[in-house]
Amino acid sequence: MTSRADALVQPALPAARLRRLGGLAAFVRRQPVGAAALAVLLLIVLAAVLSPVIAPYDPYENALSQKWQSPSAAHWMGTDQYGRDTFSRILWGARYSLFLGFSATVIGTTIGAFLGLLSAYHGGKFDLLMLRVVDVKQAMPTLVFTLLIVAGLGPSVFGVMIALAVGLIARPLRVIRSAALAARAMTYVDAARAIGCPAWRIMLLHIAPACIAPYIVLLSISVGGAIVAEASLGFLGLGVQPPTPTWGQILTRAQQTFRQNPWVAICPGLAISLTVFACNLLGDAVRDHLDPRLRGR
């Protein structure tokens, strides 16, 4: 049964849906650079999803007679030491790199946001413990912490996803905690408590909506870093293992063999940089659109 307090604070659903659609059009109008970045990102994601269809060659198939080819009409980005087409491997690698980057971002940011929400609502010893853990975690570089977890879990898709996600928890915990503390001080929360709403209902229906904007901003600004982190793990040989192609892993080999064919070193790096550049532009635009106060966090 919906309480009267809930009806007062929550907008009717159809209006909210319209505002969301209007929000996207307003975003494109007000943030043209961000909109362009979003379009580029969608193209990259589409290319990754359709890679089994559009990749001209099998990324796993060796063709030693074709090794170390420079870019040509047959091989747009050349071939590697096993004769594998670099363009096809980059397309297939996008699937793993983007999947791991996006999923780790969603998991890490959501867990961090949830802990931040709990921390802000309950306060006390739990809040103190969370803040101390985050403070100590800041003394350790995120990649080093991620490497520690990969060392424990072993290099695999699951291990990399969890390691990346755990490394991303600290910042959303702090940011969402701040937003939740501000919302907790609002009168409508006191009203909800006064009419006997249980704690879970107050957190999810009254405080969480105030944290949606910073949550979305955090998601958008963290994706680029997560993709770079995944590529770094792959480059260090601690990500998804061969022969599965990932962007970082393609560059591991390229580091040792660039004298034979420099294009194998150049092209995957350009793919990573372009994707992360688009993510960073989009993240900045989303932040400016939803909450410019978060600039500098």
Added chain:
Amino acid sequence: MSRYLVKRLLLAVPTVLGLTMLIFFTLRILPGDIALTIVGDDANVSAERLDEIRRTLHLDQPIWVQYLDWLRQLASMDLGKSFGSDYPIAKRLLAAIPVTFNLAAYTLVLTVLMAVPLGALSAIKRNSWVDYLCRCLALIGLSTPSFWVGIITLMVLAFSFNWMPQITVVGFLEDPVTNFSQFIWPALVLAAAQTAVLARLTRSALLEVLGEDYVRTARAKGLRENIVLLNHALRNALLPVVTLLGLQFAALMEGAVITETVFGLPGLGSTLIQGINAKDFPLIQSSVLFIGLLVIVINLAIDLSYAWLDPRIKFD
């Protein structure tokens, strides 16, 4: 000042203790058995071999006993031996720390030398093509993975000058010129990403300061613009920049882990990677701890530098 130093050192103790707990318990609470992770996919490993591994790494002890044993080892600087070899971990790390410190020092100096002028130019020529170019370069620097920049740098050096990283690292005091030639390229690669972040902040900080009354007064008095910028504006704008430099040191260490691997430098970062590849858990634990300790020490040093930059800050 000495009271402040003692207070900061005392405050660092719970942070260091917390760091040891975070490292130790992260490895222990992860799902899976460390002994099984070490043997990997070897299906022929016997139960006796697994028990032997657990005994060697003290994994058969209660978790608190293991933690206190490790703390005792840290306090006596006897970090044990690498798993699978008899090489003392302390010796290995003590050889690696100066290499990482050397790289970090060059990187910090280069970062400040590049970021401050870039950020200042961007602020002075606000909304001009120079400003947009600087901001674009900063965003590109942020988006480009440091390991790829390292590979491209190696490629350019190899093709242009036939330069390859040397196997043995020479200390700065031993031969500064050779030391400089060994570290300048990895330091430049690392500094590129740091410069991007710092230049943006320098720009914001300087824009804020340039709007202050005392800057307007200095201009009204007829001082030359470069005197206004250097003596009045930039010095005040540097305080948040120094703060960020400290906060960025953790990011610098991330980059150092990768850059040391690309350029073959035997620092803490590449020691950690070798430890992970060899599944040498005692080495992994200690390497991660020492990297964290380096971050804490550098942040403390930067805290103490505030008084030199801003005499208004009184340590109490």
